[in-house]
Amino acid sequence: MSDRRGFLLRVDPALLEALQRWAADDLRSLNGQMEFLLRRALKDAGRLRPEKGGRRKGGPPGEVKG
Numbered sequence: 156m157s158d159r160r161g162f163l164l165r166v167d168p169a170l171l172e173a174l175q176r177w178a179a180d181d182l183r184s185l186n187g188q189m190e191f192l193l194r195r196a197l198k199d200a201g202r203l204r205p206e207k208g209g210r211r212k213g214g215p216p217g218e219v220k221g
Contacts, residue, residue, distance in 0.1 A: 166174075178188035197203040 174188060175185050178185045181188060181191075183191065194203060
């Protein structure tokens with residue numbers, strides 16, 4: 156089973172349209188693009204806790220988070 160949780164988000168239609176275009180350009184789903192952007196913002200702000208195991212899920216075997 157997945158450890159993901161869903162929630163509703165209200166967003167301006169123009170913002171949603173721009174996010175959809177960006178997701179399509181990056182070959183991601185809208186949900187995947189939003190998660191990518193949120194993770195990047197949290198990492199840049201120093202607010203993302205390291206995941207257990209010391210590396211990202213889906214990353215190369217030798218990749219260590221830093």
